[in-house]
Amino acid sequence: MTESQKPAIEPSILPGGLIAPDQWKLPETSVRRSMKGGVRHLLDQLRAGISVEEEPFRSLDDLPLLSPSRRQRLAPEPDYSTLSESILTDLDASKSESSDPRSVAFLVAPPFSGFREALVRVPIVSGTRDNDDCEWRVLAPPDSLLMDDARARQWWDKQDLSQPWVIPELADFWLRHTSGLALVRELLRRISAGEAGQGIVGCSSWCWQFWQSYCPDMYLSPRCPAPLDATSLGRWLEGLACQSGDMVLTARMTHDGQYVLPLDDGKDGQKQKHSAFLRDLAATSRGIHGVALAIWQRSLRARPEDDADQKEEASREGNGPHCWVAPLEQLSFPIMPQSQGRSLGFVLHALLLHDGLDENSLTLVTGLWEHEVVHILARLSRADIVVRSESAPTWHVTALGYLTVRRHLQSWGFPVDGF
């Protein structure tokens, strides 16, 4: 990579580092855009029942989408090992700064932040770190989560907590059922009592919301990822594009040609006019990494002549890859199917609370009949709001569907996370 091709500031995989949840703020956007969003949501609700059938995601412009391989090259998934290392470094730093370091670090992150994937890699990553002589172990949940307090105590007694341990996602350790709370309750008791050794607990913000209400006196001083603002989002996206190649990505708006990336002005010092796209994207995605990336991937466009000209132009001028970005207004996000009762909300809330569930567990925690759950999942799947995991028979809310799900759950009165 030549000097001119490098981003001016080294991009961070975890921009803003880890912060206390009370410092978390929703990225700001223009009043016009906030109002537009609110009115759009209200109209969506009023329109429910008028539209004949919900439709899955579709693009509202005529420009061709990027090919999957090109999209993967320009906007790939982040390197979770690097994220894992960043988290460990940040935790080490906060431990050394704190006068009363906690032996168990609690990491609360909104869905799609990538913390589960990063924490799974802690044992491998920690082995490659120079100053880390700990052998971390991932704690996996038991097959059945339904047990009483005595059995939960026994289960935790059998776990070797004398060695550093990591729980990638606490939501895997409980079910919202009277017999499904014991494991987490016992773990939280042990952590508060200082009987849990050294560990890291990753916890979805929805799961955290529940347990915070369940144990109001619990004090675990959790940390959470800082929300992405326009600048940090731009740096992060630049970093992702650099991940798979050495070139700096240039992205411009399809409708006015203003620059989205790179954030810095051209190498000849020429001032580039930048679009407000990143600010709006940061606010729309609530500063959540995975949601921002999913929208970003959807907004990338190619011009028909791009593929032919791109390589030639790049090689001729020594420039990086180039692509176009459709305005957010031209993207159609998944639409919530209409529902008479609350069943849809029960299923979606349970999926977020547990960071994904299979049909049986959904039946158990929602109290719905199995056939109802299957019907609802089919409808939500058709609307691109949920998707079945490829590796396990569990259902998850999609990154693109998350925003509408959160908004609808909030307007239906469900408890929502604070992020």
Next chain:
Amino acid sequence: MGDLGLKEAFASITSGAILNALLVVVVASAIIVAIQKVFPKLAGKVGGKPRLYLLALVPLLRLLIIVVTIVIVVPILIEPTFENMVAIFGALGLAIGFALKDYANSLIAGIVTLYEMPYRPGDWIEVDGQYGEVRSIGARTAEILTPDDSIVIIPHSRLWNALISNGNDGTDNLMCVAEFHLKPGHDVSAVLSLLRDVAFTCPMTRTWMPVSVVAANEPWGMRYRVKAYPLEPRDQFRFVTDLTARGARVLAAEGIGFTPYVVQGVS
């Protein structure tokens, strides 16, 4: 002034003026009817606070339209001089005082209702033993819909001397209570913990609102009351049913029995 000056006041009324005034009244009535039909329908489509706001707008808009209509109609019919106003309001006062006292009482109470807001559309209230959701607030009466799908019409004049119990008071937070009457001889703290878990694991519970379980010793055993908030006030009966069913299942699994009957009035 034997006729209170009404003759002079109405002397200038022409048939054209009457027609104009009538037209204004008809248009205003049509707008009011449209608002009363459309807004509750829209409110039915959205949940949470927007629903309450939309419902609460109905009586306010109606009052506004009525006031505007009066302001427009009076100058069309008569010249709004001081003498004419005294004549008209004097005659109205007499008529209301003798013939329409109760009606006027309710109308005035209706205006006070909009100001003091002892109940709003969307509130769950109990008046004289009738419990239900306020569906609409008219000029003279409020309509509540009971859980058994009956409409009860309550004159606003009840405001002056009746006890009005309001469950949610303009918010969407309505506490519900599920009662359990259990045989004595069990571990009370275990039951308190179990019933708290029942409330937290019910998918209809607002977990960020307080959940509490209280117990009382009764001659026939123990009475437990699980207090929690449903997602929306209109879910309250389903919510209490769900809490009761879940609680009964958990207690049965623990071998804790219900009392076969409760002796009323024994304390």
